[in-house]
Amino acid sequence: MKNWPLWEIFIRSKQGLHHKHVGSLHAADEKMAIENARDVYTRRNEGISIWVVESKYIHASSPDESDSLFDPANDKVYRHPTFYNLPDELEHI
């Protein structure tokens, strides 16, 4: 018989915050995945909302290519406020 698929679990710990990846679990369907996630990852009120995604649907960038992938941001110091020279007496900017 087939095994239960793997699901990735994301929890919103409180209103106003992002859902954050916390781990994975096996479940037959999405409803069971949410119920199991409640029992596995929120036994002490760690969450108020749960997202479940079947692991096979997650696509990730490759660490081998991360140099070239993130390279474009490396030489753009002008994207940061400290790049701009302003006099010290200037306030509220």
Place this chain on the structure above:
Amino acid sequence: MVDITSLEKKFQERIDSEIKIEPKDWMPDAYRKTLIRQISQHAHSEIVGMLPEGNWITRAPSLRRKVALLAKIQDEAGHGLYLYSACETLGVEREDLIDQLHSGKAKYSSIFNYPSTTWADIGAIGWLVDGAAIMNQVMLCRTSYGPYSRAMVRICKEESFHQRQGYEILLTLSRGSEEQKAMLQDAVNRWWWPSLMMFGPNDKDSTHSAQSMKWKIKRKSNDELRQQFVDITVGQAKVLGITLPDPDLKWNEERGHYDFGEIDWEEFWNVVKGNGPCNRERMAARKKAAAEGQWVKDAAIAYAEKQRKRKTETSRVA
């Protein structure tokens, strides 16, 4: 082509500069294998560890004790799941790990092959067994593999309640009748040495230790952790008014640590090899649960598939 030695060198440099290794990163085969072995063993220990405690749920002396024990055991199931989940990021299947446990190929902590014969044992397990586990797990929060380290942080947050509930059971017994005090002392007599064995063989006899330390999978040696455990536990035993069953246990001013007696390594290896008092019983219970629960797993999959089919059919009609 990138040659393997330069990859290994880069890998070690990352470890040395305390950069965590994540699932998709390149890692030496032996690092992956070591982690799979260690994390799955750890997961199995959490799961098998529920059995000696489960033995007392229906006989807990009060409702307060019963809900606490239930919550503790449920946490241990959770710990097993966090760890299986971490292990699966290394490219292994959960079912294969479980099969390895049931076939005897994978080990679990030997401590769970001892019987829990009285209610005081539940206290002693929480105090000593969870206490020893905490020593190890606090160290593992800083392990070099990201998913393992994150699982450990979650686990450590939950463990302190386990140890406190155990200690409270013992404290209550220590203030009870002579019979209860004797029961307390007897439980500690039986659990003390197996708890010290939980840290594994002495450093000089530990086969995997040196490499694991180099890879920062482990951050402290077996003997260091054991010493740390003895040092903090002696004071806690005094509060209970009990003696620890070791005539050689005494403070060593010069070392700044407690000296303690030699562990019976013959007993240790004997239990590891499967000849402890409960090895067979534990595995029989695990296999029975897996076999008798299989139809539930099958039915859930069949139901999910049926629901999915029905959904696509109705959406086609609409």
